[in-house]
Amino acid sequence: MSRGFTWIKEYAEDGKDRSLPQRKTLSSAGYDIAAATTTHIPAGKTVLVPTGLKAWMESDEVLLLTIRSSKAVQKHLMLSNAVGVIDADYFDNSKNEGHIMLAVTNFGAVEQVILQGEEIAQGIFVHYLRADHDFHGDKRQGGFGSTDHKE
Template sequence: MRNRGFEVINSYKDKNISLPERKTSKSAGYDIEAAADAILKPGKVTIIPTGLKAYMNDDEYLGLHMRSGMSVKNALSFINSQGIIDADYYNNSDNEGHIMLGIINHGQEDFIIKKGTRVAQGIFYKYLMIDGDNNNKGQIRQGGIGSTGV
């Protein structure tokens, strides 16, 4: 039985995408690489593809965090501080669950990210629900970033 992990999405199968891994035995995060080269313009948000999707148990989510060295040394951050990938994002009908990273460049010069650069780290978390939560609303996720509406 599979509990949690990463897979390469179909459209990136032939693009030599590395599955995330922890770099030390005590690391909490799985390092996630950029799946393509990108130029981050000053003051702008750039969406970086990872070529990955993540599967997990229904009461879990994948938290995406900017790698601290990448952030501090280069004045970069995720536009939403932390990305949250819900369990039902995996293999949804509109985008297969492709994990994308929205990065803002706070610097004054272009910053180049090369394919294979470890940009983020993913940590799997358990979450709790409040009493009386109706978690069986019957809605099925469709789509990518912002797919649950405003």
């Protein structure tokens, strides 16, 4: 199975030419993730920025999302949760197909505009370990922010 990115159905079928996230240099850890639509983020507010992406990975991996440093410094933007966590079972969930949305907060004094196709975040695939007495819980039932929802 490995890992990678693909488009959710809405974006895969809209006929627009888009590029899947890529690492920009040989030693880059992160895959640059772009906004799927132009999004306005008022000063002091948080907005969900759609990426149009979903990601698949092995069951013992996670995709970590961080804001690109240039967006933090130049546009005063940050991810609301500091680091986004995309679990392996988020892919193709029944609520939103696994659509990766970025909760972006504008901590600056003026509205910021993220243009469609503008790279705003980085995704880093990471292997993680489980505790010896791990309890895995139930099957995921929801989409964005749904880990506490049970079957």
